Amino acid sequence: MKTRSRFTLGRLIRLALLLLGAVVFLAPYIFMISAAGKSQDDIFTAALSLIPTHFFYVQNFTKALDKVAMGTLLWNGFVVCALIFVFQVLVAIPCAYAMAKLKFRAARLMMVLVLLGLLVPIHATALPLYVAFDSLALLNGYTALVAPFTISVFAIFLFLQFFRAMPDDLIHAARLDGMSELGIVSRVIVPNAWPAVTAFAIFSVVAHWNDLFWPLIVISKPGYATPPLGLMNFRAAEAGDDYGALMAATIIITIPLVAAFLLAQKRFVEGITMTGLKG
Template identity: 50%
Template structure:
């Protein structure tokens, strides 16, 4: 028996499944990187080879950076994702604290509404959000890309679960020291919930960095396009059937997410486990 209680055969089977699943998930990324360094005549050969016969990466990445304002698209993505994440933490953390540590009428009802919000796909709300954005006159602005996501049911749920695991004695001690409820949230609860913040940040940034549906509805100005919408525009208007630069642009867009996840993966796992078991 292994240290985790599994027999050697079960451990080998489990790891084999994990390796095969991981390999299957990595195939599109490997194909993307391979296309980004190949010349057009090698992109769709009958036999697959990761490395090209003639390295064409410099040309593809140069075209991806110069043919369309991909840097501007990525800058828009950073601005929108950072704004959404900041506002989500500012809004969701106090709500989660109230649901986890305070007693008031309607708390269970609000908790149930949060769970219902987790079940509703965001696309269901796209029409009323579009009408609301039109009435407010914010369509085709950065505000239109941010305001639908300020309140995150997932963020409230994750923070609530993590806050419930913090002993009530910590909260009582903070109150005895004269801290207000809001001060407890920002000075006590959030610093202790750093793994949950990291986990939620990765989910939030990845979700909104990759979002195409709502930006396609909310903005039409090329200067406001986030990365997915910009890449689609790049494919339709500039690249055509030249998939090398398109794959290079996709690799550039994916790279910041991959680097951020690898840098924070330990805290990400801690945050998810902490929110799940408490």
């Protein structure tokens, strides 16, 4: 009976900590949903209230859809994230397979370069990349948005850890059947790598869907604006920011990310767990 009560107390403490963490994590979203239904007067009032005095959801969402071409923003975000993800996977999987399963002298050096690549942020290379795209007349287009991110050292590192956990006997059996290395990658490695691919997809899509820094540099035409860049239209130095409509627009561009994560949650957890295993 004593052991059972201790277990119950420990479980209650864990649940309380998890609940506290969930509240802290969800607090920004709660305030976002609350502000999306408030008028400007309610937002700037001294009293803190999550429930709007007057519900302005319809007005704010209508204003958000009228202020910017929301369909264009969402389409641009989808195209950019999809192209970046496809190119990243096409490059990362063969590189990671070679480093994990092939024996060659430069393997250790390549691993060091991958780890060093993780330390270089896009901000450090933004200026030379901008100059290069400007000289090639590639600004204000999908090429400028996609090209700098087609090679992801994080993807290579993630797939490398996943492929190391795969049994070598599977690779040897494929070689005995006469498969080439490219055939092994396409017919053996890729079908077994979907958990890792799904896990990386979440990281890649969230990072580039929410990216404002690079699109703000290379895009000046509204037709190629990504969702975060489109939210800049709600800023007004003279009239003040329209926070109600801004929060409504933020909810609209956040919904696809939430839906994608919920649909891929099981694969995401599986992929993260398996990339931590050592073969």
